[in-house]
Amino acid sequence: MGLLRRHDDAGTTRYQMREKLFAIGDDFWIDTEEERHAYKVNGKALRIRKTFVLEGPSGDELFKLREKKIAIRDTMELERDGDTVATIKKAMITPLRDRYVIHLAGGGELNAKGNIVDHEYKIERDGDRVAEISKRWFRIRDTYGIEVAEGENDALILAAAICIDEMSRG
Numbered sequence: 001m002g003l004l005r006r007h008d009d010a011g012t013t014r015y016q017m018r019e020k021l022f023a024i025g026d027d028f029w030i031d032t033e034e035e036r037h038a039y040k041v042n043g044k045a046l047r048i049r050k051t052f053v054l055e056g057p058s059g060d061e062l063f064k065l066r067e068k069k070i071a072i073r074d075t076m077e078l079e080r081d082g083d084t085v086a087t088i089k090k091a092m093i094t095p096l097r098d099r100y101v102i103h104l105a106g107g108g109e110l111n112a113k114g115n116i117v118d119h120e121y122k123i124e125r126d127g128d129r130v131a132e133i134s135k136r137w138f139r140i141r142d143t144y145g146i147e148v149a150e151g152e153n154d155a156l157i158l159a160a161a162i163c164i165d166e167m168s169r170g
Contacts, residue, residue: 011150015158016143039155041162050076050166054159063159065166076163078156086156088163097121100164110160116168119144123157131157 026043037057044051050067063085068075074090084105091099098116102123103109110130114121123131130149137145148157 012147013150013154014137014145014147015154016145017161039158052162052166054155054162062155065159065163067166074167076167078159078163086160088160088167090167098168100167102160112160112164116164123160131161133161 027040029037029040039062040055040057040059042053042055044053050065052065053061054063054065055061062080064079066077066079068077068087076088077084078086078088086105087103089101089103091101097113098121100112100116101109102112108125110123110125112121112123114133119133119135121133122129123133130152132147133144134147135144137147146158146161148154
């Protein structure tokens with residue numbers, strides 16, 4: 001199971017992601033369209049809190065995705081080399097649509113809003129689209145796409161999307 005990487009004319013990169021990706025303890029590869037391994041998601045088993053590691057093809061750890069247990073609302077952190085790079089939280093008030101806030105340790109934040117459960121949402125920075133997540137791009141059942149804007153950190157966006165997917169399943 002993996003993600004399909006495709007470049008389009010607008011400079012974005014599109015990945016293909018399967019719903020119900022993994023369970024704690026499960027690992028899977030994220031592949032390019034040339035079927036080369038690009039990333040590996042390692043679901044760490046036997047942990048008190050949900051923990052996943054996003055690795056490069058050679059096994060180098062890019063991000064650790066970890067659930068925060070002592071939090072009022074659903075929260076996961078992205079860590080790199082022991083430092084928190086981003087914190088993803090479900091918004092307290094979600095009037096009509098689901099919303100998550102991605103606080104970046106370097107300053108600023110990203111907002112994910114839309115129909116998270118049905119994989120139809122956008123991630124934005126100051127109103128500008130950073131990524132779009134959608135099922136409508138693929139006819140394959142239980143598949144959705146993640147399109148990342150040019151110049152963004154694909155691994156960070158994919159890691160955040162994995163956290164949002166995990167938190168939305170409750």
